[in-house]
Amino acid sequence: MTTGRISEFEGIYVAMYSAYDEAGNVDGERVKKLARYYAGTGIKGLYVGGSSGEGMLQTVEERKRVLEAVVEEVKGELKILVHVGANATRESVELSKHAEHCGADVISAVPSIYYRLSEKAVENHWQQMIDSTSLPFIIYNIPQTTGFHLSMPLFERMAKQDKVIGVKMSGESTFELQQFKDAGGDDFLVFNGPDEQFLGGRAMGADGGIGGTYGVMPELFCALDRYYAEGKLEEAKSLQFKINRIIKKLLGYPSLYGACKAILALRGVETGQPRLPLLPVGEAYRDSLAELNREIEAVTEIVIEPDLRSDEIVR
Numbered sequence: 001m002t003t004g005r006i007s008e009f010e011g012i013y014v015a016m017y018s019a020y021d022e023a024g025n026v027d028g029e030r031v032k033k034l035a036r037y038y039a040g041t042g043i044k045g046l047y048v049g050g051s052s053g054e055g056m057l058q059t060v061e062e063r064k065r066v067l068e069a070v071v072e073e074v075k076g077e078l079k080i081l082v083h084v085g086a087n088a089t090r091e092s093v094e095l096s097k098h099a100e101h102c103g104a105d106v107i108s109a110v111p112s113i114y115y116r117l118s119e120k121a122v123e124n125h126w127q128q129m130i131d132s133t134s135l136p137f138i139i140y141n142i143p144q145t146t147g148f149h150l151s152m153p154l155f156e157r158m159a160k161q162d163k164v165i166g167v168k169m170s171g172e173s174t175f176e177l178q179q180f181k182d183a184g185g186d187d188f189l190v191f192n193g194p195d196e197q198f199l200g201g202r203a204m205g206a207d208g209g210i211g212g213t214y215g216v217m218p219e220l221f222c223a224l225d226r227y228y229a230e231g232k233l234e235e236a237k238s239l240q241f242k243i244n245r246i247i248k249k250l251l252g253y254p255s256l257y258g259a260c261k262a263i264l265a266l267r268g269v270e271t272g273q274p275r276l277p278l279l280p281v282g283e284a285y286r287d288s289l290a291e292l293n294r295e296i297e298a299v300t301e302i303v304i305e306p307d308l309r310s311d312e313i314v315r
């Protein structure tokens with residue numbers, strides 16, 4: 001049985017990539033075009049300004065402009081979750097208030113990075129954001145990039161607050177994911193972070209997923225989620241394997257984000273290069289990316305074809 005909160009937010013969220021012009025500046029029109037590209041793919045919503053969105057590489061003003069463009073384009077069609085984590089608490093609070101003012105649905109944040117912070121400091125950092133708006137809050141746990149390990153006692157203190165509705169679990173342990181689900185309770189949302197183990201995360205209790213590579217194959221993750229929900233586990237497993245072959249190739253380019261952005265460009269959705277220090281992916285890779293794009297499109301064609309028998313999907 002799903003509770004109100006779960007049914008309101010469960011599902012597939014694209015962690016949206018940045019959209020810059022050729023000079024590398026935030027381009028509102030490109031942000032809108034990218035957001036529009038996802039509306040109608042079956043996803044539940046967008047996660048704006050997270051890792052894939054390069055929020056941590058942008059100024060507060062740029063982050064505001066990105067969110068404003070997304071809200072203007074798809075508010076009401078897609079749920080809008082916004083990452084407001086910044087190194088300084090005061091910037092995070094400013095971004096939180098801006099998110100509420102704009103009409104975002106949920107705020108979310110990683111801990112502050114660089115300084116080795118105590119649990120108390122991270123708790124206070126998050127609490128200031130939570131207290132600054134009436135929006136629900138989703139903890140963003142990604143220890144492999146932040147270096148901060150979210151302990152169970154801190155998780156439990158956070159999760160017992162009404163406004164803290166979920167955790168985006170980008171750590172790789174599905175056991176830990178399951179522990180969050182168990183401790184959070186029936187009404188607490190858990191989102192799978194590692195796209196490569198979406199199915200494992202779902203089987204261990206995740207209510208959906210938030211992922212960067214969804215951005216080049218949203219229909220595949222929607223289909224995977226559907227197969228799992230319908231109990232079609234063989235089909236789901238086979239589709240996850242196909243997806244993982246694609247992700248493995250994407251991870252072989254100078255940067256994952258650059259490769260995904262290049263694939264979007266091949267589809268007519270220009271978003272520029274990732275911002276340095278994330279490496280660009282240049283012309284030299286065009287042919288291999290075009291081939292990878294064809295591979296994604298071929299799998300997509302099969303999963304969205306309603307008349308195909310499910311066993312044809314997987315062979």
Ligand SMILES: CC(=O)N[C@@H]([C@@H](O)[C@H](O)[C@H](O)CO)[C@@H](O)CC(=O)C(=O)O
Pocket residue numbers: 015016047050051052053142145170192193194195196210211212213247256
């Ligand atoms: C470490 C990392 O960046 N993880 C990604 C995944 O989507 C990741 O790109 C994917 O699993 C490929 O490894 C997401 O969990 C991050 C995310 O959703 C975000 O962009 O905020």
